[in-house]
Amino acid sequence: MSKLLIVILFLAAMFLDGIIFPALFGFRESFLTVILLIIALLYYEINLQNLVLSMALSGWAEFYWGLKLGTLILPLLASVGALFLLNRFFNIKSGILMILSGVIMLIVFWETSILATKIL
Secondary structure, eight states, X not given: OOHHHHHHHXXXXXXXXXXXXXXXXXXXXXXXXXXXXXXXXXXXXXOHHHHHHHHHHHHHHHHHXXXXXXXXXXXXXXXXXXXXXXXXXXXXXXXXXXXXHHHHHHHHHHHHHHHHHHHO
16 A cells, blocks of 8 residues: 555545544544554554654544644654554564554553543
């Protein structure tokens, strides 16, 4: 997947999360954009360029949804830090470990986003 495709998929996920899903299903908020960011970070290796791209996309989502600055960026950094530590100690190349690390990243993102909304 190219990074342009990820940006296009992210914008489509933001459109679905912000307009289509709440209108059709009554969801107040969905985590399709967060899951897309986590999958993209798991697919590519974690380096500075991919981290800056994911932080820019998270910042765009914060601006689009009217959230406070840092509501999505801080949990993203915490979950990337958790993935970096997991990757440091374990060889995450197999499918099962990648799924497990994705679930751990989602849990870390979820918990730190709750903490960030309470603090901010």
